[in-house]
């Protein structure tokens with residue numbers, strides 16, 4: 001991925017590049033001490049849960065040996081590490097966490113999005129925090145299917161907490177895939193919390209049991225996409241604390257598998273122009289998220 005730091009003072013040029021490339025990547029933009037304080041806050045909580053190797057420095061974020069072995073055994077089958085609590089999505093670790101809030105809703109990103117949109121920016125109140133264990137990566141998707149009930153100008157902001165070399169597995173985007181959205185229109189028209197009222201199995205799973213209409217993935221075979229879309233997977237060889245990437249809702253993305261013994265910690269949050277409607281699942285003091293209050297029926 002190409003950094004856009006040289007365009008930081010030129011919002012018009014940033015908008016043009018975002019429209020052309022679908023993403024903007026910045027090196028060392030956020031205050032490094034704040035990002036590392038965020039890392040420490042997460043790792044302290046994980047250490048208290050007993051998930052880290054007590055023989056290693058906390059800030060290395062190395063998983064406990066026996067969990068690592070269990071992870072290796074599971075990932076041979078390419079299954080997510082469901083049994084290991086450190087394996088995935090942990091928004092609970094971001095709740096009432098002032099160190100994380102300092103980074104993702106602090107003055108630097110707020111000012112960045114205000115200028116990018118050319119009007120006051122609004123961020124969602126829900127903070128997606130991921131602790132990706134060894135063997136774990138995020139399958140390919142577009143964010144629209146999870147948060148597409150409001151502004152089409154909504155942007156994701158992905159922040160790594162600490163160094164993320166290739167083997168630790170950072171974010172990847174499919175080059176200019178936002179310009180090929182028509183090819184995946186049926187997928188983009190879906191919403192994980194919307195169910196078919198005329199299909200009893202759907203009603204039971206989504207409305208009654210609070211489940212999802214589908215997991216939201218575009219595919220679990222990211223290696224097929226370069227051929228199909230004539231596009232490369234782009235990533236950063238070495239993410240550093242302070243880096244972030246922002247990208248559009250139609251950008252196809254995922255993350256590389258974590259092939260190390262360290263945990264990969266990141267947040268993804270969302271900003272949009274404040275004058276536009278916001279998806280009700282993600283705003284307010286206690287956002288319903290994918291819970292029952294956000295489920296919607298339609299006739300299919």
Ligand SMILES: O=C(O)CCC(=O)C(=O)O
Pocket residue numbers: 130132137138143156157158171253254255266267268
């Ligand atoms: O961090 C990851 O593994 C996935 C992140 C993601 O999908 C996003 O930022 O929208």
Ligand SMILES: [Fe+2]
Pocket residue numbers: 141142143253
């Ligand atoms: Fe995503």
